[in-house]
Amino acid sequence: MLFYSSCYTSLSLFALASVLELAVFRTTLRRNLCQRLALYAFMGGTVTLSATVLLFVPHSALLLTMAVAWVGTAAALFFKVRAIIAFLAPLATLILLLHLLFSAGNMPLTGTNSAMLNLHILLAICGEAFAIGACALAVLYLWQRHILKKKLLKWIGIEMPALDRIGHLLLFCLWIGFIFLTVALLTGAIYSQLHSHALADGLRLKITWALAVWGWYLAILISNKMRTNSPRRVARLSLGGFLLLALAFFGLLWQ
Amino acid sequence: MVWQDMTVFCVGISHKTASLSLREQFHLTDAKIVELSRAVSTDFALRELVILSTCNRCELYGVVAGACDYATLFAAVHTQLAPQRETWRKNLYVLTQWQAVEHILSVAAGIDSLIIGETQITGQFKRAFALANEAQTCGVVMTQILQTALATAKKIRTHTEIGKRTVSISHAAILLAKKIFTNIANANVLVVGAGEMASITARNAVKQGVRSLAVVNRTLARASALCRQLPDNAIAVNFADLPARLAWAEVVITATTRREYVILPAHIEQAQRQRRGKAMALIDISLPRNIDPRCQKIEDVYLFDLDDLRQVTDQNLQARQQAVAQAMEYVAQGINTLHKSFIEREIGMSVAGFKNFLSDVIKAQTDQTLAKSLYGTLTVQQRDGIHQLADIIVNKIVGQVSLRLKDASVREEHVLYTFRHLYRHPGSS
Structure with missing residues (x-):
């Protein structure tokens, strides 16, 4: 009972943050106030969800929502990219709602008897959370670029971070996500070597997808280093990479 | 009801009632204000008098016991215009008691200004107050009203959007650049032109913390003259070196009187190759334009012209107008505070x-x-x-x-x- 009331509290807070972010786009006055309240609601949702996950279902798929929420909170608090909440709050609401509707939230991801496997899952989830964060930043970057290029200056009053800040944070997220994903793949590989029975047929597809995503991110990062520094290309490629990752994620959940 | 034995008044002309050509005739110097305040207070048996004279208004605020012909009073302050009194009398407005107080509070907060929310008026208000004190024509009532007006103005600026958004073109240029570069202080700014607009924009950029600034002008001496007015690190550059300098700059602001484009897509493409695709903001505040609009199509280049900047300033002005209703709530609060304090004073006297x-x-x-x-x-x-x-x-x-x-x-x-x-x-x- 307490588990569900906590879940619904965080769901309500994420939904409230989404509504407030929507209000930011609709109002010209008190935009700052709406954005600040949205941030507080989002942070409240993050804290409530974290407490719920850690107390009741530490091995559930809700971990991903929690990780995404923390990435959003960190981006808003430490990098002053509060607009990221506009993308992550509805996403967190949707994922949480899906979990609650289909009761997937309180179900363990896979067998959790091995520390190695637990580490692998945790790292993979962190990698995915940063990838989702990168996707939100990519959307934010392309949106801000569109405003400036197409001179849609009526949106300029909205507290959007500068393009270069979003670009830097996007690359930062990609690097961190890539590192997590790399270590997750390594730990997964070691685990499957130690427990050969774990490499069931169903897992092969997931591994293929995970490797494809890893390769995709590697390609983005290398191309950014080798060729001219174009955050727009990075943003577009990140969106594509995220779609791949989403497919891998849903495959993991509903296989 | 509070002031049964006296009248608080406001008489004057402003941008709302008179043209600029008429307003400029009513302008008074500081020395004249002090001199006239003393003389007129005695002649008209005024208890208190404060004169506010700016480019957009000339108003007399005061306290008088009994009746007063305000048009004659205003004419006495502007003796040189007294003979043509009938011609400007229709431009004159007279407000008394709480209407006058409400007006004073609105003026001090910039609500009644030509550019709503401008901050200059607060300084001018303080100056008028100081001059009235110097002339010894500011008493208890006006002091209390003016202090409340200044406190209300401060509250309005802090709690409403009235003065928060820029309405100047040079500020809007920097605002747009800040949407591309987080820390404008670290950006290299190149100003093309050394005229008045270029000078205002360059100074504004320096105020915003820009540390590295170069001025390009056809006459190098004029560019050097402008650089001398700016901090030490501002450098003057010959016009012929403009294409080469473009690769150095993150923000380029053009403000020249030339009738043709001085920056072409080829220049920017070449600069962008050297910059390895780093973002660049081009801000063209000249009329006719100095930057070829096709530059906007180049990847990672953001071009804004006067129309874009006006769009920003108009939008901000609109937001300021929307904030007026909110500001008027603070004015009403100020009036309430004043009313209470005057009642308490009257109670004390009674x-x-x-x-x-x-x-x-x-x-x-x-x-x-x-x-x-x-x-x-x-x-x-x-x-x-x-x-x-x-x-x-x-x-x-x-x-x-x-x-x-x-x-x-x-x-x-x-x-x-x-x-x-x-x-x-x-x-x-």
Whole structure:
């Protein structure tokens, strides 16, 4: 009972943050106030969800929502990219709602008897959370670029971070996500070597997808280093990479 | 009701009622304001007078006991325009009592300004206050009103959007650059032109913290002259070196009078190749334009012209106008505060008057009684004791009355005046 009331509290807070972010786009006055309240609601949702996950279902798929929420909170608090909440709050609401509707939230991801496997899952989830964060930043970057290029200056009053800040944070997220994903793949590989029975047929597809995503991110990062520094290309490629990752994620959940 | 024995007034002309050509004739220098304030206060028996003279308005705020011909008063301040009084009389407005106070509070907060929310007016208000003090024509009432006006203006600027958004073109240029570069201080800014607009924009960029600035001009001497007015790290660059300099700059601002494009897509493409695709903001504030609009199509290049900047400033102006209603709530709060303080002051004066009245009556009665032969045997100490007792009784009565009067007057102002009438307060009818 307490588990569900906590879940619904965080769901309500994420939904409230989404509504407030929507209000930011609709109002010209008190935009700052709406954005600040949205941030507080989002942070409240993050804290409530974290407490719920850690107390009741530490091995559930809700971990991903929690990780995404923390990435959003960190981006808003430490990098002053509060607009990221506009993308992550509805996403967190949707994922949480899906979990609650289909009761997937309180179900363990896979067998959790091995520390190695637990580490692998945790790292993979962190990698995915940063990838989702990168996707939100990519959307934010392309949106801000569109405003400036197409001179849609009526949106300029909205507290959007500068393009270069979003670009830097996007690359930062990609690097961190890539590192997590790399270590997750390594730990997964070691685990499957130690427990050969774990490499069931169903897992092969997931591994293929995970490797494809890893390769995709590697390609983005290398191309950014080798060729001219174009955050727009990075943003577009990140969106594509995220779609791949989403497919891998849903495959993991509903296989 | 508060000011029964006096009138607080505001008389003047402003951008709302008079053209610039007429307004400029009403402008007064500081020395003239001090001189005229003294003279006019005496001639018109004004209790208090403050003169505010700016490029957008000339207003007289004051306090007068009894009637006053405000148009004549205004003409007395502008003696040179007095003969044509009939021509400008229609431009004159007169506000009295709380309407005048509301106007003063609105003016101080920039609500009544030509550019809503401009901050210059607050400084001009403080100056007018200082000049009135220098002329010794600012008394208790105007001091309280002006102080409340300044405090209200501060509140409005802090809590509303009225002054938060820029409405100047040069500020809007920097605002747009800040949407591309987080830390404008680290950006290299290249200003093309050395005229007035270029100079204003360059100074504004420096104010925003830009550390590295170069000025390009066809006449190098003019560019150097502008750089001398800017911090040490500003450098003057020859016009021929402009294409090469573009690769160095993150923000390029053009403000020249040339009738052709000085920056072409080929220049920017070449610069971008050297910059390895780093973002670049091009801001063209010249008319006719100096940057080829095709530059906007180049990847990671953001071009804004005067129309774009005006779009930003108009939008901000609109937001300021929307904030006026919110600002007027603060003005109403300011008026309430003033009203309360004036009521308290009036209560204080009434109570003091009542105390004097009561003391006089009791003293006269006591003296008359003690003069009778029946009390001739009383010693001096005994007589003093009776006088002290009378004083104690007066203080007790006044204390009780004061508390009840405060309570009743805050709710119903007429109680105060009925009370004054009962004991014939000086000045009450």
